[in-house]
Amino acid sequence: xxxxxxxxxxxxxxxxxxxxxxxxxxxxxxxxxxxxxxxxxxxxxxxxxxxxxxxxxxxxxxxxxxxxxxxxxxxxxxxxxxxxxxxxxxxxxxxxxxxxxxxxxxxxxxxxxxxxxxxxxxxxxxxxxxxxxxxxxxxxxxxxxxxxxxxxxxxxxxxxxxxxxxxxxxxxxxxxxxxxxxxxxxxxxxxxxxxxxxxxxxxxxxxxxxxxxxxxxxxxxxxxxxxxxx
Amino acid sequence: xxxxxxxxxxxxxxxxxxxxxxxxxxxxxxxxxxxxxxxxxxxxxxxxxxxxxxxxxxxxxxxxxxxxxxxxxxxxxxxxxxxxxxxxxxxxxxxxxxxxxxxxxxxxxxxxxxxxxxxxxxxxxxxxxxxxxxxxxxxxxxxxxxxxxxxxxxxxxxxxxxxxxxxxxxxxxxxxxxxxxxxxxxxxxxxxxxxxxxxxxxxxxxxxxxxxxxxxxxxxxxxxxxxxxxxxxxxxxxxxxxxxxxxxxxxxxxxxxxxxxxxxxxxxxxxxxxxxxxxxxxxxxxxxxxxxxxxxxxxxxxxxxxxxxxxxxxxxxxxxxxxxxxxxxxxxxxxxxxxxxxxxxxxxxxxxxxxxxxxxxxxxxxxxxxxxxxxxxxxxxxxxxx
Numbered sequence: 001x002x003x004x005x006x007x008x009x010x011x012x013x014x015x016x017x018x019x020x021x022x023x024x025x026x027x028x029x030x031x032x033x034x035x036x037x038x039x040x041x042x043x044x045x046x047x048x049x050x051x052x053x054x055x056x057x058x059x060x061x062x063x064x065x066x067x068x069x070x071x072x073x074x075x076x077x078x079x080x081x082x083x084x085x086x087x088x089x090x091x092x093x094x095x096x097x098x099x100x101x102x103x104x105x106x107x108x109x110x111x112x113x114x115x116x117x118x119x120x121x122x123x124x125x126x127x128x129x130x131x132x133x134x135x136x137x138x139x140x141x142x143x144x145x146x147x148x149x150x151x152x153x154x155x156x157x158x159x160x161x162x163x164x165x166x167x168x169x170x171x172x173x174x175x176x177x178x179x180x181x182x183x184x185x186x187x188x189x190x191x192x193x194x195x196x197x198x199x200x201x202x203x204x205x206x207x208x209x210x211x212x213x214x215x216x217x218x219x220x221x222x223x224x225x226x227x228x229x230x
Numbered sequence: 231x232x233x234x235x236x237x238x239x240x241x242x243x244x245x246x247x248x249x250x251x252x253x254x255x256x257x258x259x260x261x262x263x264x265x266x267x268x269x270x271x272x273x274x275x276x277x278x279x280x281x282x283x284x285x286x287x288x289x290x291x292x293x294x295x296x297x298x299x300x301x302x303x304x305x306x307x308x309x310x311x312x313x314x315x316x317x318x319x320x321x322x323x324x325x326x327x328x329x330x331x332x333x334x335x336x337x338x339x340x341x342x343x344x345x346x347x348x349x350x351x352x353x354x355x356x357x358x359x360x361x362x363x364x365x366x367x368x369x370x371x372x373x374x375x376x377x378x379x380x381x382x383x384x385x386x387x388x389x390x391x392x393x394x395x396x397x398x399x400x401x402x403x404x405x406x407x408x409x410x411x412x413x414x415x416x417x418x419x420x421x422x423x424x425x426x427x428x429x430x431x432x433x434x435x436x437x438x439x440x441x442x443x444x445x446x447x448x449x450x451x452x453x454x455x456x457x458x459x460x461x462x463x464x465x466x467x468x469x470x471x472x473x474x475x476x477x478x479x480x481x482x483x484x485x486x487x488x489x490x491x492x493x494x495x496x497x498x499x500x501x502x503x504x505x506x507x508x509x510x511x512x513x514x515x516x517x518x519x520x521x522x523x524x525x526x527x528x529x530x531x532x533x534x535x536x537x538x539x540x541x542x543x544x545x546x547x548x549x550x551x552x553x554x555x556x557x558x559x560x561x562x563x564x565x566x567x568x569x570x571x572x573x574x575x576x577x578x579x580x581x582x583x584x585x586x587x588x589x590x591x592x593x594x595x596x597x598x599x600x601x602x603x604x605x606x607x608x609x610x611x612x613x614x615x616x
Contacts, residue, residue, distance in 0.1 A: 056524055056608075056609040076529065080527065080531075082526075084525065084526020089524050089525070091521075099243060100243060111233065111236045112531075156525070
C-alpha cells in the first residue's frame with residue numbers, strides 16, 4: 001500500500017461567478033521513502049496538490065489518504081493535529097518567525113507534542129545538527145543568510161519526524177551554489193533517514209536528486225518520469 | 231491543557247522582542263490605570279467617610295444651618311443637657327479650628343476636648359502608638375496627632391508645629407481605623423478656646439460628638455437633641471457622623487463622583503490601547519500565524535495565544551499603573567479637607583487590586599475579536615493577504 005494515495009482528487013475554487021479547477025480528477029500513488037519532484041507551468045496545480053497533501057487545503061472531490069489516514073474526511077481541528085505529526089513543510093521564502101531564534105523556530109512544532117523540555121531540547125539539537133546549523137542556533141532569522149534560513153526551515157520541518165516532507169520550491173530564492181547544497185541536504189535526508197519528500201520545483205536541475213518526476217498541466221498529471229536519482 | 235501552557239513562553243517572547251510597540255502600549259495602559267486607581271482610591275475614601283454603616287453609634291451635633299466650623303457656635307453647657315437624654319453614653323464638646331476653610335489636600339484641623347475626655351473622644355479602635363495620654367494631660371499646649379497628619383507634616387513626639395496661628399507640642403501619635411481621626415490634632419479645649427477667644431468665641435464650642443448606646447437609637451436620639459434646642463437661641467442639627475461628613479463635604483462628594491467619569495474614560499483608553507496594539511500586531515503577524523497553522527497549531531490555540539498577549543499587556547500595564555498610584559497615595563498620605571472635615575484618600579489594596587483586575591479583564595476583552603477572527607481564518611487566505 002502506497003504512503004500517499006490520491007483518487008479522483010479535485011479542487012475547485014469560486015472566483016465570483018467563475019469556477020476555477022486547478023486540480024482535476026488526479027490519481028496518484030507515492031511510495032514511502034520516495035523523492036518526488038512536481039513540475040509544470042504556473043497554474044498547473046502543483047502548489048494546490050502540495051497544499052492538499054499538507055492538509056492546509058481540502059479537496060472539493062475525491063479521496064486522499066496519507067499513511068492510512070483519510071485526510072479528506074478530517075475536520076479542521078483534526079487536520080491541524082494530523083499536520084503536526086505527519087507533515088513537515090518547507091516554504092520557498094523560509095517563513096521563519098522573525099522574533100524567535102533558530103532554536104526557538106525549530107522548537108515550535110514540538111510545543112504541540114506531549115514531551116518534556118529536555119526531550120524537546122534533544123530533538124531540536126538533533127534536527128539542527130542534521131542540517132549542519134547548530135552553531136547558529138541562537139541567531140535570529142535576520143542574522144542568517146538565505147541558505148542558513150532554509151536550513152533552519154528544514155530542521156523545523158523534520159524535527160517532528162513527519163511521515164512526509166513537502167517542499168514548495170525550496171531553492172527558488174537561493175543562488176546556484178546554495179541551491180545545490182540544499183538539494184544535497186534533502187537527498188541525504190531522503191537516503192539516510194528514509195524521509196518521503198514531495199517537492200514542487202521550476203528548476204529542471206533539481207530533478208536530478210529526485211527519483212520520480214511528475215509533470216502537471218492544467219490540473220492533470222500528464223507525465224511521470226524517472227528522476228536523476230533513480 | 232499542557233499545550234496552552236507550553237505556548238505561553240512563545241507569546242511572551244513575541245511581546246518582549248517587539249520592545250517599542252510593547253513599551254508604548256504598556257506605558258499608555260499604566261498611565262490610564264494610574265489615573266483610574268487614583269480616582270478609585272478617592273471614591274473609596276469618600277464612600278468610607280460618608281456612608282452610614284450599621285454599627286455606627288456616633289452623632290454630631292452642629293449649629294443648625296451652619297456648615298463651617300467658624301460659623302457653628304454652640305454653648306458648651308448644651309453638653310450637660312444632651313448627656314441627660316436616654317440612650318446617650320457620652321458627650322464630648324469640641325472646638326474645631328482649621329488652618330484653611332477651603333477644600334484642600336493639606337489642612338490641619340484642631341479639635342479641642344476637655345482634659346479628662348480625650349480617651350472618650352478618640353474613636354474606639356484607636357491607640358496611641360507613640361507618646362501617651364498622660365503626656366498630653368501634663369501640658370496645656372499638648373496635642374495628640376493623627377498618624378496621617380503626623381506623616382504629612384513629618385512631626386514626631388516632642389516636636390512642635392504651627393498651623394492657623396496655633397503652636398502645639400506633639401505629645402502622642404494616634405493610629406486609628408477611623409478616617410476622620412487620622413488627620414486631626416487633638417488639643418485641650420481651654421487651650422483652643424483661648425486661642426480662638428481673639429475671635430470672641432470663649433465658652434462656645436463648634437460641635438458635640440455624642441456616643442449613643444445602640445446603633446438603632448441613632449435617629450431617635452438625634453431627633454430628641456434637635457427637639458431639645460429647637461426654641462433656643464442656638465438650635466442644633468444632629469446627624470450620624472458619616473452622614474454629617476457626607477452632607478458637609480457635598481461639594482467634594484460631587485467632585486469625586488464627577489471624577490468617576492475620568493475613571494471610566496481611563497478604562498475606555500486601556501481597552502482602545504490594547505485593542506489597537508493587538509490588531510496591529512495581528513496584521514503584522516498574519517504570515518507568522520499562517521506558518522503556525524501549517525505547523526499544526528489549531529485555530530483555538532492561536533486564538534489563545536492572542537488572548538494571552540492581550541492579557542499580558544493589560545496585566546503588566548495595570549500592575550505598573552496600580553502600584554504607582556498605590557505608592558503615591560501611601561507616601562503622600564493625602565486627605566481632602568473641607569470646612570474642617572477630612573476625607574482620607576484610601577490607601578488600601580482594594581483600589582489597586584480592582585485596577586489590576588480591570589486591566590487584565592480589558593486586555594482579554596480587547597483581544598477577543600481579533601483572536602476569533604484569526605482563529606477562523608484559513609491558512610491559504612493568510613498567505614494570500616501578505
